[in-house]
Amino acid sequence: MNYRKRKIAILGSTGSIGTQALDVVARHPDRFEAYALVANNQVERLEEQVRRFNPEVVVIANEEKYAGLKAALSDLPVKVWAGADAIEQVVQDTEIDIVLTAMVGFSGLKPTVSAIKSRKTIALANKETLVIAGELITRLALENRTAVLPVDSEHSAIFQCLNGEGDNEIEKILLTASGGPFRNCSIKELQQVTKEQALCHPNWSMGAKVTIDSSTLMNKGLEMIEARWLFDVVPSGIEVVVHPQSIIHSMVQFRDRSVMAQLSMPDMRMPIQYAFSYPERIPSEVKPIDFFELSTLTFEKPDTGKFRNLGLAYRSIEAGGNMPCIMNAANEVAVELFLQDKIGFLQMSDLIEETMAKTGFIRHPSLEDYIQTDAEARNVARERSKNYNSIN
Numbered sequence: 001m002n003y004r005k006r007k008i009a010i011l012g013s014t015g016s017i018g019t020q021a022l023d024v025v026a027r028h029p030d031r032f033e034a035y036a037l038v039a040n041n042q043v044e045r046l047e048e049q050v051r052r053f054n055p056e057v058v059v060i061a062n063e064e065k066y067a068g069l070k071a072a073l074s075d076l077p078v079k080v081w082a083g084a085d086a087i088e089q090v091v092q093d094t095e096i097d098i099v100l101t102a103m104v105g106f107s108g109l110k111p112t113v114s115a116i117k118s119r120k121t122i123a124l125a126n127k128e129t130l131v132i133a134g135e136l137i138t139r140l141a142l143e144n145r146t147a148v149l150p151v152d153s154e155h156s157a158i159f160q161c162l163n164g165e166g167d168n169e170i171e172k173i174l175l176t177a178s179g180g181p182f183r184n185c186s187i188k189e190l191q192q193v194t195k196e197q198a199l200c201h202p203n204w205s206m207g208a209k210v211t212i213d214s215s216t217l218m219n220k221g222l223e224m225i226e227a228r229w230l231f232d233v234v235p236s237g238i239e240v241v242v243h244p245q246s247i248i249h250s251m252v253q254f255r256d257r258s259v260m261a262q263l264s265m266p267d268m269r270m271p272i273q274y275a276f277s278y279p280e281r282i283p284s285e286v287k288p289i290d291f292f293e294l295s296t297l298t299f300e301k302p303d304t305g306k307f308r309n310l311g312l313a314y315r316s317i318e319a320g321g322n323m324p325c326i327m328n329a330a331n332e333v334a335v336e337l338f339l340q341d342k343i344g345f346l347q348m349s350d351l352i353e354e355t356m357a358k359t360g361f362i363r364h365p366s367l368e369d370y371i372q373t374d375a376e377a378r379n380v381a382r383e384r385s386k387n388y389n390s391i392n
């Protein structure tokens, strides 16, 4: 078959998604090339990646790490850049076909805007970008005639279920959730859970922030908003279904009541590779499902009384404007404080709710408004958290 090698910029190459993306590249050297690598702090890991994948350019976001990285790579022809502005610049390189956004949190927003404006295909792992500014991102993608392809496992599943469905109307999206490590805990038990317990996801090995989000069900709230923008579905048309085995990655129900589902073992190399190879499917090393070994797939309703973040996410998208941006910033602060043992598990929801009530609301925010809202909401959350102690 005749195809051109796709040149990929991997933003967040040293993280969980980034390293799995490089594994996909390594398995298909005839198809994909790691043209640019971007990380924040992990100089040694980045150096190893540069030596193995030979990119044209590498960016370290943390400028304090630049001298060390530059010295470590001084025997190689690779360009070495540093700082947040350099990330926005690197994604504009005309050689790049696909930008994989695999940084954590708010840091994904500006590089994604820059990549869309230079008409790159976005392989979107950084769900926070669509939570913060979904309306803006989808409008920019339309104006610049570029595709935002999902990498998040649930959204890749929905995307795959919609392939070939043309104009068939979606009746509802069934967004699956593992339920996290505390699915069967009582409120009393949730008061005592530790970060070590929260960092043990039952099915996936992921970065710390998304793992904590899974344990509070905030991940599902963020994913509901991500789905709202990717597939143009109203929030009430997205139902969360707890499916503890994480084999069905999500489903779509059509108006004739037929339901399409996508299944695979929980391995992110599947959706990452599909975003890279789309619209083709190419062979992968992902373990096939053994249905006889699995034997049971189960489903439950989420408990929004215990896991309040899911309800807060629905409230934020219903309010619209900059409210999901406020919620996202408050959540980033809450997760950080929980990981530092400064607040308890249940206090994360309290802090998010308070911050949503106390940060200035803007009905029609611009990119600049989102940046200011993020800063304001972080300040509000940090100030309010001083009234908390780590006992729930």
Ligand SMILES: NC(=O)C1=CN([C@@H]2O[C@H](COP(=O)(O)OP(=O)(O)OC[C@H]3O[C@@H](n4cnc5c(N)ncnc54)[C@H](OP(=O)(O)O)[C@@H]3O)[C@@H](O)[C@H]2O)C=CC1
Pocket: 011, 012, 013, 014, 015, 016, 017, 018, 038, 039, 040, 041, 042, 043, 061, 101, 102, 103, 104, 105, 107, 125, 126, 127, 128, 151, 152, 153, 204, 205, 206, 207, 208, 209, 210, 268
């Ligand atoms: N992990 C998973 O399986 C899934 C993740 N996602 C989403 O993908 C995104 C990445 O998650 P994950 O890979 O788990 O996270 P990790 O924490 O494992 O990795 C984050 C990566 O981003 C880099 N990074 C962090 N901050 C910055 C910054 N300011 N500028 C540039 N680079 C930065 C880190 O660099 P360094 O390490 O050098 O500091 C690291 O390479 C998140 O939005 C998450 O929600 C979605 C679905 C599944």
Ligand SMILES: CC(=O)[C@@H](O)[C@H](O)COP(=O)(O)O
Pocket: 152, 153, 154, 176, 177, 178, 179, 180, 204, 210, 213, 214, 215, 219, 220, 268
């Ligand atoms: C792998 C992936 O896409 C994660 O977002 C995953 O979905 C987390 O699992 P839960 O949030 O369902 O526990």
Ligand SMILES: [Mn+2]
Pocket: 152, 153, 154, 223
């Ligand atoms: Mn997911």
